[in-house]
Amino acid sequence: MKRIxxxxxxxxxxxxxxxxxxxxxxxxxxxxxxxxxxxxxxxYRCIPLGxxxxxPLDRICHNVPVGFVETTTAPFATTVxxxxxxxxxxGEEAKLGGAGGSSQQGQANLHYFETHVFNLPxxxxxxxxxxxxxxxxxxxxxxxxxxxxxxxxxxxxxxIADYASYQFLFGMIAQISQICTMTSIGDNxxxxxxxxxxxxxxxxxxxICMGTWGVTYxxxxxxxxxxxxxxxxxxAYRASRIVARPFARVVFLPKLFDPxxxxxxxxxxxxxxxxxxxxxxxxxxxxxxxxxxxxGAGYIWVLWEKKCCCFPSTGCVGLPPFI
Numbered sequence: 001m002k003r004i005x006x007x008x009x010x011x012x013x014x015x016x017x018x019x020x021x022x023x024x025x026x027x028x029x030x031x032x033x034x035x036x037x038x039x040x041x042x043x044y045r046c047i048p049l050g051x052x053x054x055x056p057l058d059r060i061c062h063n064v065p066v067g068f069v070e071t072t073t074a075p076f077a078t079t080v081x082x083x084x085x086x087x088x089x090x091g092e093e094a095k096l097g098g099a100g101g102s103s104q105q106g107q108a109n110l111h112y113f114e115t116h117v118f119n120l121p122x123x124x125x126x127x128x129x130x131x132x133x134x135x136x137x138x139x140x141x142x143x144x145x146x147x148x149x150x151x152x153x154x155x156x157x158x159x160i161a162d163y164a165s166y167q168f169l170f171g172m173i174a175q176i177s178q179i180c181t182m183t184s185i186g187d188n189x190x191x192x193x194x195x196x197x198x199x200x201x202x203x204x205x206x207x208i209c210m211g212t213w214g215v216t217y218x219x220x221x222x223x224x225x226x227x228x229x230x231x232x233x234x235x236a237y238r239a240s241r242i243v244a245r246p247f248a249r250v251v252f253l254p255k256l257f258d259p260x261x262x263x264x265x266x267x268x269x270x271x272x273x274x275x276x277x278x279x280x281x282x283x284x285x286x287x288x289x290x291x292x293x294x295x296g297a298g299y300i301w302v303l304w305e306k307k308c309c310c311f312p313s314t315g316c317v318g319l320p321p322f323i
Contacts, residue, residue, distance in 0.1 A: 031125040033266030039063050039276040039304045040126065042193070043262075046134075046316035057310040060134050060319075063262055063276075065122045066305045067146065067243075067255065069236040071113040072298035075150050079267070079298070083116050083145060090151050109224040111231030113298065114156075115239035117147040119255075134319065136309035144253050146243045149221060152250035159218025161248035171208045171215035180209035180280065191262070191277045207241060207259040210234060211280015216241055219249075228292050229299060230283050233263060236301040237279045258305045267300035268293075276304065 034040075043063040050059025070080055076091045078084045120143060126135065149156040162168050174180050210216055213230065214223070219238040223231045242249050244257040263279055265271040271286030293299075 031120065031122060033300060034065060034122065034125070034302060035264050035266070035270060035275050036126065036129060038274075039065070039262060039264050039302070040130075041320050042276065043195070043304075043306065044133075044320035046319045048316045049313055051310035053310065056313040058313045058316055059308060060136060060311055061306060061308040062136065063304040064136065064307050065302050066261070067117060067119050067240065067257065067303040068266075069239050069301045069303065070116040070118075070298055071232040071235045071239075071301070072116075072296060073113060073293065074296040075114050077114070077296040077298065078116060079300070080116065080118065082143065083118055083148070086145055087116075087148060087150060090148060109226050111223055111225070111228055113221050113232055113235040114149045115147070115221065115235050116145070116149070117239050117243050119144045119146065134311050136307045146253045146255055147239055147249075147251050149239065151252075152242070155249055156219075156221050159220040162218035162220075165217065165247075167208050167245075168217040171217045174209055175215050180211060180215060191274060191281060207245075209280065210237055211278065212282050213237075213280045225283075227283055227287050227289065229265070229287055229290070232299045233265075233279070233301065236299075237263065240303055257303060260306075262304040264302040264304060265299065266302045268297075 040063055043061075045061045047059040047061075049056050051057035070078060070083065072078060076087045078087055123135070123137075127133075155161045208216055213225070213234050216238055219242050221235050221238075223234045225231050225234070240257045240261070241259070243251055243253075243255050244259070246254045260278070262276050264276045265286065269288055269290060271277070272288055274281070274285045277286055
């Protein structure tokens with residue numbers, strides 16, 4: 001634990017140094033993975049005089065990127081420079097072995113991913129792309145590293161901290177009763193138009209279920225879907241819930257991610273035809289069924305949440321959706 005605290009203190013010192021050395025090119029090229037057309041513009045809603053205030057205000061709602069998750073097939077591998085800086089420190093301390101190392105390896109279609117959850121200053125980039133678009137201000141979007149599974153190696157491989165939780169118990173019930181499939185119906189139906197359609201009475205399972213992907217708990221890097229990119233999506237969502245619920249887990253910077261967030265496949269390819277969808281969405285509408293990636297390579301996911309705010313009224317003239 002002492003070593004982890006030392007590593008955490010080094011984040012604030014080393015990340016700015018890594019950023020200053022890499023941002024001149026990497027920041028803009030990296031932020032191009034944001035699918036602003038599907039995730040931002042499709043979700044954009046303006047309700048004339050919708051805030052019910054004086055003076056009159058329009059209500060604006062749209063998705064915003066609140067985090068990124070990188071999944072890799074080998075420990076300490078990354079395509080993100082400032083994440084690599086911290087991983088190199090952890091690697092020296094942990095002296096971790098191979099990526100698998102679990103008794104679960106005998107299962108069919110088993111996949112394992114390490115995960116890295118982090119954030120980037122995306123707002124400035126979006127304003128450069130759409131300078132006249134009214135965007136909700138959701139506070140600062142700093143450079144930050146929230147979670148690295150290599151630092152939480154035992155829990156990420158075994159899920160030992162989750163087996164005593166009520167979420168794991170509810171997950172078992174949901175899996176037996178097929179409730180998880182039910183929870184995704186409303187979310188998936190709304191993805192095509194950028195909205196989430198809530199189904200009453202099943203909100204308690206939102207954090208526990210991943211729709212057609214199965215259950216969230218235990219939050220480990222192992223899963224056994226036939227598709228590698230679906231396994232990556234499962235790892236990415238589970239990592240976001242670790243950051244949101246960090247009890248007994250090694251999390252550098254906790255963050256209250258919404259369990260109803262949208263996921264976007266950003267790197268190295270985009271989902272087709274749908275590229276901004278709820279967790280648990282059937283792979284048929286977004287999995288490209290590409291060949292297996294080389295060992296060490298991985299995917300990057302963007303996490304989007306819906307935000308709403310009020311602006312001085314213009315009657316929503318000239319604003320999206322551009323559908």
